[in-house]
Every structure is written in C-alpha cells, then in structure tokens.
Amino acid sequence: MTAQKSTHGSGNALDVVGDVPVRLEEVIDREALVEMCRSMQSLFGIGVRVYSADGALLANVASDLDICGLVNDSSQGRVACGATVSAAKSVDPGDDGDVVHACFTGLAYRIVSLDYEGRRIGRIVLGPYAPAGLREPPETLARTVPKLDVIQSTTRLSAVARVKPEALGRIAHHLKTTLELIIFSSHKAYVTSKLHLYSVRESYRALEEKTQRLEQAHSKLKELDRLKSDFLGTVSHELRTPLTSIIGYSEMLAEGIAGPLSKEQADFVGTIHGKGEQLLGLIMGLLDLSKLDSGTMSLRQASMQIAPTLQEVISTVAPVAKKKGVELVLDDDGVACELAADAERLRQVFVNLADNAVKFTPKGGTVTIRARVADGGASDDDDEGGAVLLAPVRRVVVVTVSDTGIGIPSAERNKVFDAFYQVDSSSTREYGGTGLGLSIVKRIVEAHGGTVVISANEPGGTVFTVTLPSAQARRTLPSRLPPADRT
Ligand SMILES: Nc1ncnc2c1ncn2[C@@H]1O[C@H](COP(=O)(O)OP(=O)(O)OP(=O)(O)O)[C@@H](O)[C@H]1O
Ligand SMILES: [Mg+2]
Structure with a gap:
C-alpha cells in the first residue's frame, strides 16, 4: 500500500516528506492501536503485541496464561520464559513476513511483519497460543523445568485455546491489513499536516522577506x-x-x-x-x-479671533476677484470665539483657499467665506475621567470657503492635498499655480489640531470646510509644527 503524496507546492515541499521513512511510532495513534489489539484479543483469545522497527513496544494486550504462571513459579522456568519472550520479540519474520516461534512449553508465537511502502516498519507478535496438535506437555518442558508437576502442567496446557495454523494465518492477515490501512490514513494525514506546516512556514518566510x-x-x-x-x-x-x-x-x-x-x-x-x-x-x-516637512516651522501661538483674519483675506483677494468679475462675500456675523492660533499662518490658509476659489470660478460666479461657532462634541481631554455627561463641550470654529466654480471630482478630493498635485496637470491647463497651496493648508490646519475637508457645492462648485478647535478646547498647542508623515 502506498501513501498518496500531495503534489502541490514546490519540489522543496516534497523534499520535506518525500524521502523520510515512515516511523510507525510517529504516524499511528497509540490509543487507537491498543484499542484495536484489545478487540482482537477479546475476539480470538490470543494476546497481541505490536513493536516498532526499532523494537519499541507500542501495544501490549496479552493476559497471563495459567501455564505461564506455573512455569514462572520456578527459577529455571522464569529464566527460560524471559528468554523465549525476548526472542519472540526480536525474531526476524523473514522475507515472507510471517514466522512461528516455538516456546519450550509447547505453546507458540506467530510473528508477522508490518510493511509500508516496501519498508518493514514493525512487527505483530500473536500469542502465546496452543498449536492445534498439542496434546501433552512436550519433552522440552520437562527438560527445562524438571520439577514441574506433570498433571498440573497437562491440565493447564489443555486449558489454552487450540488454534489451527490456517485460522491463525487468517487472524494475522486480518490484523496486518487493518493496521496497514490505519498506517496509510495516518501517514496521509501526517504528510498533509507536514506540507501545510511547510507552506505556512514558506509564506511566513516570503512575507518576512x-x-x-x-x-x-x-x-x-x-x-x-x-x-x-x-x-x-x-x-x-x-x-x-x-x-x-x-x-x-x-x-x-x-x-x-x-x-x-x-x-x-x-x-x-x-x-x-x-x-x-x-x-x-x-x-x-x-x-x-x-x-513643514522638516518640522522646523514654528507657530506663533496667540489668542485671536477669526473675523479680523478673514476680513484681511477678503481684502487680499478682492483685487483679483474684481478683475475676474467674481463676487466675494464674507459672512462672519457675530462670530466670536477665542482661538489659540498663529494668525499669520491662518491668514495664509484662507488666502490659499480663497485664491483657489476665485481662480477656479468663472466670471459672474460667487465666492463665499462663512464663519460660525459650533459644538465639536465632548472634550477628549477631560481630566475628571468618566464623567462623560458632565464633560465640557468642545467649541469649534468652522470656516467654509465655497465657490460656484468648476468643482473637484470626488475621486480627486483627497489627492489635491498632496504636494504638486493638480486635477488637470496637462500642458493645456488653463489655470496657473504649482499645486503647493493645499498641501500647505492641510499641514497648517492639522498643526492647529483642526481638519480640512472638501465637499461639493450646490448646484456646482466646491466647499472647503476648515474646523479649528477653540482656545478652550486646546489646552496645549505645539510650539513647532510636527514633521509631516509622508510615508
Ligand atoms: N476651489 C477649487 N475649485 C476647483 N478645483 C480646485 C479648487 N481648489 C483646488 N482645486 C484643485 O486642486 C489643485 C491643487 O490646489 P493647490 O492650491 O494645491 O494648487 P494650485 O492652486 O494649482 O497651485 P498653487 O496653490 O501652488 O498656486 C488645483 O490645481 C485644482 O486642480
Ligand atoms: Mg492654490
């Protein structure tokens, strides 16, 4: 019987299991083996022992016979018995793989080989049993244990079940076939698990590389x-x-x-x-x-209001907007909320956004800058710990710069914050610029603990929403901008 080797994986994978001889003790489940030998013994009344190729006893299911007890009562008997048992254990079953080993008591052992893939991987020892022709104690018994009671030994010998050689042959064959079948399936599972382990190791190694x-x-x-x-x-x-x-x-x-x-x-x-x-x-x-990239830009943090900064932004962009015929609207009605921020850097942020809005809005369009104060949810840095219901509500300043221009397709909205990225970078591009404005905007806003997102304007155009935490929400502000994570 031959195990089916899996053919998936590389040649190396097969090397893992290919040439390693099967070892009975590795592939067979001991408990299942003992259980099977026990059922054989209870069916036929003959002891069963299974040995590995190295002579290790893997299963031993044999009950003591009365005749053996009698023989072992004498010291000569014990020595002779031990010698017989160890000989039976290591006897070579020959090329036929089936041999009978006689005991001096007249009983016998049948030794059958266990073979797998053309290799001898173990032995089954059946016995001792009484050969069918055994009528009285043989002369070897009297010679080996002279003081043995003849009547007692005759009685006890006759109590041992007689087995005809053909019947024993069939039992041995049955046992051998069953065991080889178990070995086949166990080996298959063993090979599969080894291959699996190998492939997991391989994937891990490849992943590590x-x-x-x-x-x-x-x-x-x-x-x-x-x-x-x-x-x-x-x-x-x-x-x-x-x-x-x-x-x-x-x-x-x-x-x-x-x-x-x-x-x-x-x-x-x-x-x-x-x-x-x-x-x-x-x-x-x-x-x-x-x-910004190297983290060497410093923020001059100070208490400020957003409204004056936005008015400055409007006056900076107004000449260009006027020239282009784009209307500029500022809606900062009553927005009063203290920010701890660098006013010059925030001005830079909104000039960039307003400049873009004007640039990408055709004549007759409108650019609106709107500011409001909103609740930004419960503060994360609440030191009181656990009192969620009582946690101070974070105030945030939300500034939107909306236009009625060409708009930014949704798939491009994250990319435009990358340095030098422009939606239309073709040589026929009609708008000036280098693609740096928004990357600077994003980094400055984030350095202030804020966010900037893009959405579509209705019915057309773009809305940039900048959310900045109020001074009350920002207990600490980094004095330097952190280096951008550009991985
Ligand atoms: N309001 C807007 N409407 C439509 N597209 C915009 C708008 N703002 C930005 N974009 C798109 O995002 C790209 C990147 O903007 P960004 O401000 O970073 O660069 P730029 O304006 O091209 O050049 P720079 O600002 O360096 O002069 C723009 O080229 C444009 O394609
Ligand atoms: Mg720009």
Whole structure:
C-alpha cells in the first residue's frame, strides 16, 4: 500500500516528506492501536503485541496464561520464559513476513511483519497460543523445568485455546491489513499536516522577506524625501535673495527713478515685476513646504479671533476677484470665539483657499467665506475621567470657503492635498499655480489640531470646510509644527 503524496507546492515541499521513512511510532495513534489489539484479543483469545522497527513496544494486550504462571513459579522456568519472550520479540519474520516461534512449553508465537511502502516498519507478535496438535506437555518442558508437576502442567496446557495454523494465518492477515490501512490514513494525514506546516512556514518566510524589502525601500524613500526637503529649502532660500533684487529694481524702474520709460519699456518692466512676484510666491511656498516637512516651522501661538483674519483675506483677494468679475462675500456675523492660533499662518490658509476659489470660478460666479461657532462634541481631554455627561463641550470654529466654480471630482478630493498635485496637470491647463497651496493648508490646519475637508457645492462648485478647535478646547498647542508623515 502506498501513501498518496500531495503534489502541490514546490519540489522543496516534497523534499520535506518525500524521502523520510515512515516511523510507525510517529504516524499511528497509540490509543487507537491498543484499542484495536484489545478487540482482537477479546475476539480470538490470543494476546497481541505490536513493536516498532526499532523494537519499541507500542501495544501490549496479552493476559497471563495459567501455564505461564506455573512455569514462572520456578527459577529455571522464569529464566527460560524471559528468554523465549525476548526472542519472540526480536525474531526476524523473514522475507515472507510471517514466522512461528516455538516456546519450550509447547505453546507458540506467530510473528508477522508490518510493511509500508516496501519498508518493514514493525512487527505483530500473536500469542502465546496452543498449536492445534498439542496434546501433552512436550519433552522440552520437562527438560527445562524438571520439577514441574506433570498433571498440573497437562491440565493447564489443555486449558489454552487450540488454534489451527490456517485460522491463525487468517487472524494475522486480518490484523496486518487493518493496521496497514490505519498506517496509510495516518501517514496521509501526517504528510498533509507536514506540507501545510511547510507552506505556512514558506509564506511566513516570503512575507518576512517582503517586509524587509519594504522597510528598506521605506527608509530609502524617507532619506530621499529628507534630501528633497533640504534641497528645496536651500535652493528656495538662495533664489529668494536675487529675486527680491529683481523685484525691487523693476519697481524702481517702473517708478521712473532711473529716468522716464517709454510705454513699451514700462510694459516690459511691469511684466518683469509681475513674473518676479509670481516666482517669489512659488519660492515662499517651497520654503514653507520644506519647513513643514522638516518640522522646523514654528507657530506663533496667540489668542485671536477669526473675523479680523478673514476680513484681511477678503481684502487680499478682492483685487483679483474684481478683475475676474467674481463676487466675494464674507459672512462672519457675530462670530466670536477665542482661538489659540498663529494668525499669520491662518491668514495664509484662507488666502490659499480663497485664491483657489476665485481662480477656479468663472466670471459672474460667487465666492463665499462663512464663519460660525459650533459644538465639536465632548472634550477628549477631560481630566475628571468618566464623567462623560458632565464633560465640557468642545467649541469649534468652522470656516467654509465655497465657490460656484468648476468643482473637484470626488475621486480627486483627497489627492489635491498632496504636494504638486493638480486635477488637470496637462500642458493645456488653463489655470496657473504649482499645486503647493493645499498641501500647505492641510499641514497648517492639522498643526492647529483642526481638519480640512472638501465637499461639493450646490448646484456646482466646491466647499472647503476648515474646523479649528477653540482656545478652550486646546489646552496645549505645539510650539513647532510636527514633521509631516509622508510615508
Ligand atoms: N476651489 C477649487 N475649485 C476647483 N478645483 C480646485 C479648487 N481648489 C483646488 N482645486 C484643485 O486642486 C489643485 C491643487 O490646489 P493647490 O492650491 O494645491 O494648487 P494650485 O492652486 O494649482 O497651485 P498653487 O496653490 O501652488 O498656486 C488645483 O490645481 C485644482 O486642480
Ligand atoms: Mg492654490
């Protein structure tokens, strides 16, 4: 009988189980084996012992026979009996795998081999039993134990069940077949579980390798990111100085300090000045981003109200909105709530949002900045612990910047906060900008413990909602912005 080896997995997986010889003691369940031997003994009245290939006793179901008790009463009998039993235990059943081993008492043992996949993996020892032809104690018994009572030994020998060789052969065959069947299924389960274990180990190993590779890639990316921030910081800083000179000198030229300009010259100088300002904006954005990334931007935390900041924002964006024909509305009616924040950074946040709103809204549209105070739910940092019902309610300031412009598709709403990401980055893009504004907005808002989310405006356009915790809700404020997690 051969075990079916699973063919899934790699060649290595088969090596795990392929050439290892089956060991009876490993694949068989001892309790089930003893139980089976016991049922054989109770059916046929013959003791059964099962040994592994190494001679280890795995099951021993044999009741003491009276004749054996009598023989063991004498010291010669005990020695002879021990020798017979150990010989029966280690006798080689030969190529046929079936041999009879005689006892000096006239009784006998039948030794049958257990084979699996062409290998001998153990032995079954049946007996002692009385061969069918045994009528009286043999001469070997009298010779081995001379003082033995002949009548008693005759009586006791005759009490042992007679078994014909053919009948015993059938019993032995039955037992052998049953056992080999059990070994087959046990081995199959053993192979399956080994393969399973192997495949789990393999997956774990592969996973570990992947994790290691990912970790390496991650630290490499982090290092590259740091280098990028350093580079951005240095380059932006170095560009800013000559650029301020360009802007300053173009201003002086425009004012006629170096002499009067013709109309064409004034136009050119105006363009130099405008582009210089645009470039300065970009450089300042890059500098901010690199500071935010490295965590070196500090917040000047102070008590403030949102309304004056929003009014400043409106006046900053108003000229562009007017030029474009977009209406600007500020709705901050009576909003009074103390914030512990950096007013300049918050102004930067709302200028960016308002600037976008105007930029992406066509002529005739409206941009509305609305502020209100709301309840932000129970405070998490309640020191009283457990008194949820009595926990102070967090006040939050909610500022929405809504427009009636081109809108942002919902799939893009998270991505636009990534640095340099623009919804339409094609070369035919009609709007200016570099894609830095929103990434700066998000980091500053989050550094204030707030959130910024995008939703659609009705019937069209975009709404940016910034929620900032009030001073009362923010007991502590980091004095430095934490480095952005860019993993
Ligand atoms: N109000 C809006 N309406 C429609 N699209 C918007 C709006 N605000 C932002 N976006 C989209 O999100 C992108 C990223 O905005 P972000 O402010 O970061 O960059 P930008 O405005 O293109 O350039 P920058 O702000 O650096 O000058 C924009 O390019 C645009 O595609
Ligand atoms: Mg922008």
